[in-house]
Amino acid sequence: MPVRWRDLDAFNHVNNSKYLSYLExxxxxxxxxxxxQGLDDDVAPxxxxxxxxYRRxxxxxxxxxxxxxxxxxxxxSLTIGHRIVDAEDADTLYCDGHVVMVWIDRQTGQAAPLPPAVREACQA
Known part of the structure; x- marks a missing residue:
């Protein structure tokens, strides 16, 4: 993924909020x-x-x-670990961590079981 000029902040590096956009x-x-895609008319993550x-x-x-x-x-729910590294040097770690995704029932807003396709994709 390319870093875009508009991603920079006043210190000329990627603004911390953009890391979330990259992960999204x-x-x-x-x-x-x-x-x-793990979503339909009934459930969504x-x-x-x-x-x-933020490592560097x-x-x-x-x-x-x-x-x-x-x-x-x-x-x-599904906890997705992540790493953002330099595309040319994987030893240069910019960010690591995780995001928790919860599938919810669109009608009630309550947690719903993970869709079978998501569970299968995660176990593959």
């Missing part, structure tokens, strides 16, 4: 590969928690690589 984009790309460790600033111009992995698979 990576999760969306992953979800597009899941049959049914929401971010319940996000934990980011990302400067422009850079390309970053985002790796996602399953840390925990629950009944209604």
């Amino acid at each position: 984009e990576a999760r969306l790309h992953w979800m597009l590969g899941v049959p049914g 929401v971010v319940a928690a996000a934990h980011l460790n 600033p990302i400067e422009w111009p850079k390309q970053v690589r985002i790796t996602l992995f399953v840390e925990r698979l629950g009944n209604t």
Whole structure:
């Protein structure tokens, strides 16, 4: 993923809020590969928690690589670990942490079971 000029803050590095945008984009790309995408008229995922460790600033111009992995698979939630590294040097770690996604019933707003397609994709 390319770092965009508009992602920079007054200190000429990527603003901390943009890290969340990068992670969201990576999760969306992953979800597009899941049959049914884990959402339908009845259920959809929401971010319940996000934990980011900012290890070093990302400067422009850079390309970053985002790796996602399953840390925990629950009944209604999924904890997705993440790493943002330099695309040319994977030893340069910019950020790590995790995001908790909870599937909710669109009608009630209550937690709903993980869709089978999501569970299968996480166990593959």
